[in-house]
Amino acid sequence: MHTTNETTSTPLLSAKMLTCIREDRILFEALNINAYSGDIIQVEGPNGAGKTSLLRILSGLSVPYDGSVCFNEKNIQKVREDYHQNLLYLGHLPGVKGEMTAQENLAFNLALQGLNPSLAENTLKDVNLLGFEDSLASHLSAGQHRRIALAQLWQTKAPIWILDEPFTAIDKVGVKALESLFLTHVDRGGCIILTTHQDLALPKERIKKLTLEYRFF
Amino acid sequence: MAQLMAQPMVNNIQYLNSLSYRSAFMLVLKRDLTIAFRHKDDILNPILFFVIVITLFPLGIGPEINTLSRIAPGIIWVAALLSTLLSLDRLFKSDYNDGSLEQMLLSPHPIFVLVLAKITAHWLLTGLPLIFIAPLLAVLLHLNEHSYGALMLTLLLGTPILSLIGAIGVALTVGIKKGGVLLSLLILPLYIPVLIFATSAIDSASMNLPFTGQLAIIAALFFSTLTLAPFAVSSALKVSTN
Incomplete structure (x- = not known):
């Protein structure tokens, strides 16, 4: 689904053959994602397509039905503490x-x-x-x-940011500030995976889109 | 350029070494105590429950000294069990509801350290006050004068077990909307050994018999739950948030 950029370096975060099943419905299967430093990956899709489930699997909060998530080529289940030192996950609950x-x-x-x-x-x-x-x-x-x-x-x-709907309830000025922070972060060598229903006002070539479709079976 | 800078960014994270288990433990303990003291009814509720249940018994049974002193250990311990059960819900529920539990599970620290800190905070707020109040209430129940030492010791060793075992149950049921009934069903049977050995120790003390045997068993229960429960709770929390 996602085209990787042609580079020889190892991805910061990679997902291999991910399958997620919720309530007897396959949300996605055999999904491969490679997030290299410098990437902004925007996960798109209708409500219920599995965006949040995907981000929770990538962060290590949920376990995928099949497949694995690797940080620096190592399975995140095995290097949990190392991975979480390098990860910032903000879910749709603010945790305040x-x-x-x-x-x-x-x-x-x-x-x-x-x-x-x-x-x-x-x-x-x-x-x-x-x-x-x-x-x-x-x-x-x-x-x-x-x-x-x-x-x-x-x-x-942390170089890896996983953000679930970061712009919810944020005003326009705040969104601008966040977007410029995102650019600074990826220019420093980080990577960002986020879901949002708004269009990001960032240069098109900087954003990689990953579209999840709503599946009925 | 971005590629070149990526590697040092990942590998150079040394700053966390300065944050030891101890400071992570203190951090969470301090936070939980701060929250509890700003939400005082959460602290007072289980303590008041304990006091009220125990004061109701002499009124219901009558002031006969022999009967009361015979049943006093059981009453005090059952009241302690129930008041702990009453307070267990807040251990993880609010953190689960507002998303801060996820943040803790995703922190770079071993989860059992954070869990142990939360359980310690829970015990300091619910178990520890009982140890100070129980002797005063025992007077109402005409507890045998030789039994006070045993009562204090069993509460000191036993109430942490209640918090530790309770935490496993709460961690398992935190994701369920109405987990209250399930929690009691899960937890109360596991509290029975503590109840039996604690009341038996207090009974032995009232007859001037040695009670070190029962105390040793409670101590063994305490140390095994102290070492094992935090790991069980961490796994249960991962399952609940999955």
Whole structure:
């Protein structure tokens, strides 16, 4: 389904012959994906086509029915900790605790990745949450929750980003900022796999599209 | 250019070495305690349940000293079991619902360290207070004066077992919408050995007999669950989020 670029280097992340079955329905089968550094892969498809299932399999949260996912040519089940050091996955739930402030939430997420939690305060400025550092997250909006989660992207050192609908509830200015961050990231040698229903305002040649079709059997 | 820079980006990740098991453990423990203290009814609910159940028994049974002191160990321990069960749900449920559990499973740390931190936080908030309250409530039940030491010791060794075994059940049922009934069915039978040996130790103490045997068995249960439960919980969580 996906055309790999002609390069001799090994892919950062590769999926081999993936098959996923949900509720007795085959979402996709024998799917091969190669994500090289510098790639932005946009997974497209109608609702229920298996975009989220695919991203969860790639991140290691779900186990595929058949096939394997490899990081640097090694099966991610075998190198889990190594892989997760190099991965940032943001699901469609932001993972923000309402009982903690915006800054505490971000500081925890950064610390969990081994980054300095004191970076949180400055990073919140990058995502336009200046002045909300000490507000409890339960008092913030859905878009602001999403921003707290996305703020990790500004600090993370992980090269592989897997983002499930990162633009949900984000305003136009925020989307622009994210897109330029994506470009910076892939130019540094990272790779991004994301799902979104919006068209990315990035140069066409930078984006590789992977289309999943809705299958009825 | 991008290709050239890719390799160092992957291999140069050394910064994580500075984050040991210990600091990952403390990080999650501190977070869970912070959340709990901002949500005080979650802490108070199981403790109040424990106090109310125990104070109701003398009212229901009557103030006869012999009867009460005979059944006191059982009442205190059953109340402890049920109040733990009442509080188990919040161990993983809210993290599961808001997606932070996924983030923890995808963190570079071994999952059992994070799980152990969460269970420790749960015990500090539900098991530990019981150890301090139980002797006061035991007075209401006319617990035999020789039994207080045994009561405290069995609670100290036994309540962590309740949190550890309970965590396995919660991890297995966290993905199910109405997992409450299933959780009780899964967990309560596994609590029976603790209940039997704990009450038996307190009974022996009341007759001035040695109770080190029962205590040793509870200690053995404690150490085996402490070492094995975090791994069981990690696997169960992976299954639940699959």
